[in-house]
Amino acid sequence: MPLFEAVRLALQTIRVQKLKSFFTLLGVMIGVMFLIAVVSIVEGMSDYVENDFAAKIIGTNTFDVSRTPSFVTDADDEQWRAWQRRPRLFDPEAEAVRNALPGDFRIARVNQSFLPATVPGLRPRSVQAVATDATYFDIKKFALTAGRAFTQQEVATGARVVVIGSEVASYYYEGLDPVGRELRVAGLPYTIIGVIEEQGSVFGFSMDRLAIAPVTTPLTRAINPRGDIDAITVQAGNRELITEGMELSREALRGFRGLGPSEEDDFALTTSSAALSFFDGLKSKLVLFGTALPAIGLVVGALVIMNIMLVAVSERTREIGVRKALGARRRDIIAQFLVEASTLSIIGAMIGAACGVGLAKLIAAVTPLPASVAPWSLVAALIVGAGVGITAGIYPASRAARLDPIAALRQE
Amino acid sequence: MSPDLMDAPAGTTPERQVVMAAVGQAPSAEWVIVTRGLTREYDMGGEIVRALRGVDLAVKRNEYVAIMGPSGSGKSTLMNIVGCLDTPNEGEYWLNGQLVSTMQDDALARVRNKEIGFVFQTFNLLPRASALANVELPLVYAGVPAAERKRRAMEALEKVQLGQRVHHRPNELSGGQRQRVAIARALVNDPSILLADEPTGNLDSNTSEEIMKVFEHLADSGQTVIMVTHEPDIASHARRVVVLRDGRIASDETKAQFAARIGAGPTAH
Numbered sequence: 001m002p003l004f005e006a007v008r009l010a011l012q013t014i015r016v017q018k019l020k021s022f023f024t025l026l027g028v029m030i031g032v033m034f035l036i037a038v039v040s041i042v043e044g045m046s047d048y049v050e051n052d053f054a055a056k057i058i059g060t061n062t063f064d065v066s067r068t069p070s071f072v073t074d075a076d077d078e079q080w081r082a083w084q085r086r087p088r089l090f091d092p093e094a095e096a097v098r099n100a101l102p103g104d105f106r107i108a109r110v111n112q113s114f115l116p117a118t119v120p121g122l123r124p125r126s127v128q129a130v131a132t133d134a135t136y137f138d139i140k141k142f143a144l145t146a147g148r149a150f151t152q153q154e155v156a157t158g159a160r161v162v163v164i165g166s167e168v169a170s171y172y173y174e175g176l177d178p179v180g181r182e183l184r185v186a187g188l189p190y191t192i193i194g195v196i197e198e199q200g201s202v203f204g205f206s207m208d209r210l211a212i213a214p215v216t217t218p219l220t221r222a223i224n225p226r227g228d229i230d231a232i233t234v235q236a237g238n239r240e241l242i243t244e245g246m247e248l249s250r251e252a253l254r255g256f257r258g259l260g261p262s263e264e265d266d267f268a269l270t271t272s273s274a275a276l277s278f279f280d281g282l283k284s285k286l287v288l289f290g291t292a293l294p295a296i297g298l299v300v301g302a303l304v305i306m307n308i309m310l311v312a313v314s315e316r317t318r319e320i321g322v323r324k325a326l327g328a329r330r331r332d333i334i335a336q337f338l339v340e341a342s343t344l345s346i347i348g349a350m351i352g353a354a355c356g357v358g359l360a361k362l363i364a365a366v367t368p369l370p371a372s373v374a375p376w377s378l379v380a381a382l383i384v385g386a387g388v389g390i391t392a393g394i395y396p397a398s399r400a401a402r403l404d405p406i407a408a409l410r411q412e
Numbered sequence: 413m414s415p416d417l418m419d420a421p422a423g424t425t426p427e428r429q430v431v432m433a434a435v436g437q438a439p440s441a442e443w444v445i446v447t448r449g450l451t452r453e454y455d456m457g458g459e460i461v462r463a464l465r466g467v468d469l470a471v472k473r474n475e476y477v478a479i480m481g482p483s484g485s486g487k488s489t490l491m492n493i494v495g496c497l498d499t500p501n502e503g504e505y506w507l508n509g510q511l512v513s514t515m516q517d518d519a520l521a522r523v524r525n526k527e528i529g530f531v532f533q534t535f536n537l538l539p540r541a542s543a544l545a546n547v548e549l550p551l552v553y554a555g556v557p558a559a560e561r562k563r564r565a566m567e568a569l570e571k572v573q574l575g576q577r578v579h580h581r582p583n584e585l586s587g588g589q590r591q592r593v594a595i596a597r598a599l600v601n602d603p604s605i606l607l608a609d610e611p612t613g614n615l616d617s618n619t620s621e622e623i624m625k626v627f628e629h630l631a632d633s634g635q636t637v638i639m640v641t642h643e644p645d646i647a648s649h650a651r652r653v654v655v656l657r658d659g660r661i662a663s664d665e666t667k668a669q670f671a672a673r674i675g676a677g678p679t680a681h
Contacts, residue, residue: 005552016540322536325497326597327525327553329518405497409536 006339013312013340014347024308025348027301028388031294032349032381036356038290039377041363042283044370049279061239062139063246063271064110065089065097065253066231070270071278086266088228093256097232100252105245106235108136109215113223115186117211119172127168129185130212131219137163137212139235147179147194150214158216162190165210166198185211186222201368242271298384301348302392309341309396320400321408330401337400341393342386349385353378427470427664439506444604444636445471445494450503450513451659452489463489464500465659471605471638476631478650479640486659488609491640495528495607496520508604525553529598529606533613535590537582543569543593544578550601568596572626588619595626599635606630608639612646624649644674 014021064070068083075083091109098107111131118124130136137149146169150161162183169178169192178192190213199207213219221227234249236242246269253267313320320333328336357373364371424432430439430446439446452464463486471477481487492498493505496512499520505513512523529550530536537546547565556564569578572592582590591611598606608627612620628649631637639650647653653670655663665673 012540318536319538322538323549323553324521325495325524325530325536326550327521327601329521329553331518332521332553406492409497409532 003335003339006335007343009336010340010343014344020308021344021347024305025301025344025351027297027304028345028348028385029301029352029355031297031301032352032385033356033359034294034297035291035384036353036373036377036381037359037363037371038294039287040357040360040371040373041369042286042290043374043377044360044364044372045286046279046283047372048370060141060235061237061242062233062235063242063249063269064231064233065093065249066268066270069268070231087257088226089230089232089267090228093253094229094232096252096256097234097249100248101234101245104237105241106135106139108133108139108233109229109231110136110233111215111220111223111230115211115219115222117168117172117183117185119181119183122172125171125209127185127209127211128165129219129223130210131215131217131223132212133215135235136233139233143197144194145197146177147192149194155214155216159214160188160190160217161193161213163194163196163210163212164192165196165206165208167206167208168211169195183211185213185219188218188222190217190219246271298388301345302388305341305345305389305392306396308344309337309393310399312340313337313396313400316400317403317408317411320403321405321411324403324405325409333401333403334397337397338390338393341396342389345389345392346382346385349381349388352385353381356381426472430470431468435504436511438509438511439470441509442472443470443506444473444475444508445469445638446504446506447494447500448504450490450493450500450505452486452493452498452500463659464493466503467656467659467661469654469661469664471636473636474631474634476627476637476649476651477639478647478653479638479656480642480644480647480653481656481662482642485656487640487642487656489659490656491607491609491638494605494638495530496524521553525550526601527604529595529601529603531591531594531598531606531608531611533610535582535587535594535614537590537593537597539582542579542581543574543585543596546582546593547597547600550597554601564600565596568600569593571599572596586619587615588622591615591619591623592626595623595630599630605636605638608637610641611639612641612643620646644670648674 067086067088094107094109101107109132113129114126115129116124117127117129134150134152134155142149144163145166147163149163150159154161162185164178164183168183172178172183173181178195181192182189183192184190190211196208196210201207215229224230232249234245236245250265250269254265257266259266323333323336360371360373363369430443431448433439435448447467447469450464450467450469451462454461454463465486467486467490469490479487479490489498493500493513494507496507496515497520499515500513503513504511507523508527510523512520515523537543538549541549544562544565547568548561551561551564566575566578569575572595574589574592574596577585577589582593585593595606611627612623615623624646627637627639631651637650639647641647648667648671651667653663653665653667654661663673
């Protein structure tokens with residue numbers, strides 16, 4: 001029997017028993033739906049990380065020099081203790097790095113932490129306080145909607161100025177021009193000189209609750225009481241220069257700290273690619289856990305289909321007898337039931353895929369999680385659907401094919 | 413049976429001669445069915461039931477044969493073997509020049525598809541398929557393309573005067589109409605034999621007569637018909653009546669001989 005005939009026959013059987021068929025394919029449908037939703041959200045997150053996150057959090061063509069790596073996937077206690085024993089970074093180290101690098105590298109000392117900010121008469125609110133150099137604005141490609149960024153002269157003199165994010169501006173000075181007004185961060189007053197254009201959010205965290213002041217202001221000690229530096233962020237002119245810049249920085253720091261050739265680095269260099277590989281590790285775990293649950297749904301779906309097909313075989317024993325009498329071979333009967341089971345589960349998978357895409361979009365709309373439907377996941381869903389159907393159909397189909405036509409015809 | 417019976421004395425029938433020919437020798441083309449010493453035994457929970465105990469039967473092309481016998485006589489078993497649904501334990505069965513008694517499953521399926529048209533007592537139509545789709549079914553398994561299938565199925569349905577009801581489902585048809593759909597299905601692949609198992613068993617007497625007329629017409633137009641029945645008045649429509657008893661052929665007569673023996677007429681039973 002040609003495949004087309006078998007599919008037509010299966011569709012006809014399904015059409016006749018709409019409700020029963022619907023319940024049969026519910027398991028596969030739900031399994032595939034969650035599979036698609038999970039995969040779409042993980043894909044969306046990974047798209048986001050590759051395109052937005054790395055640039056927003058770390059910056060393009062940059063690397064960080066810091067005491068411990070910025071992204072850690074797995075480290076044991078011993079590793080952590082070793083990191084904690086490392087010396088902290090201070091201004092002289094930053095100076096050494098700056099001197100080692102050619103002029104087309106941008107360097108910024110960066111300290112950041114969440115600190116309370118307020119204006120008199122308003123409730124304090126936590127903001128992302130950053131104490132840094134003037135170059136930070138260039139590295140981050142911040143555009144300003146009002147006022148100006150601070151200059152390196154202001155950094156040198158320790159001017160008590162602050163550039164704020166759009167959310168900070170709208171919270172404290174709704175409808176007013178905040179430039180020239182005062183903002184208290186960690187208890188000390190700073191003059192607002194500029195407002196940064198809206199940055200949006202990363203995984204639901206607003207990037208607009210910023211308050212950026214010169215690294216030479218007391219903000220540094222509010223963040224790090226010892227006065228050390230969280231990270232030295234270095235931006236290369238282009239991607240190719242990153243490796244060279246990292247090597248120069250490493251040499252400079254090792255030289256400054258007097259490390260011998262056999263000693264390991266007592267600092268860490270982190271690039272955005274490290275962040276990406278960190279996320280890749282996270283992603284594979286998410287995919288694993290995120291697909292384990294829907295996979296159970298698929299197993300249940302397969303069992304339901306197998307059960308329904310066994311019922312179908314015993315209900316249609318006489319039909320099988322007639323078909324055999326009229327010349328159906330074993331393989332024709334097997335094909336008929338396999339195709340019927342696969343058609344059921346492929347239809348289930350298609351409905352499930354559509355619902356999964358819908359669910360992913362819904363989640364993306366109502367939560368901060370991004371979603372991106374990968375075409376391969378839709379293809380995979382159909383293959384999974386067919387696979388489930390064939391697996392579930394093999395046993396019932398072979399039982400049907402083994403029926404003795406005489407006994408089958410006699411069955412009432 | 414000994415091989416030298418090939419030189420059977422004059423006066424024995426051609427049936428006798430072809431059956432008594434050497435074992436393994438293919439019969440000539442005029443013979444549609446030749447069985448030699450068919451035996452079939454069943455193991456019914458340790459007890460051996462001998463359903464057929466050496467059946468020798470020869471049927472020529474264009475014959476219209478009724479196989480009769482009380483229940484337990486082995487006529488169902490014989491029908492199953494003749495219909496290639498079952499194989500004998502011993503003996504040969506030649507169908508249209510092919511030795512089918514030694515064939516395996518799939519080969520038998522092929523023979524059923526090409527050589528045999530079944531008509532059952534309970535019609536055995538697929539309930540959810542239209543008359544047309546039911547008639548097309550043997551052609552589906554024969555691998556005939558869709559357009560030709562439809563054409564041939566329509567032709568077969570017109571032959572049984574159902575050309576107007578092709579899209580009706582079995583439950584929208586009367587018993588006689590259903591049996592005519594079944595006959596159309598049996599004929600659609602142009603089989604060597606039409607094999608009917610109690611074709612009127614589920615029909616009233618008027619409808620039975622109607623179906624018998626269809627059979628008669630088919631026999632007239634050259635179709636070989638084998639009909640299994642336990643009703644003498646139905647059997648008497650055939651032109652030759654074979655009676656089985658205890659797994660053996662008890663009598664093999666012409667219609668006239670049979671009618672004379674049972675006292676003629678449908679009221680005899």
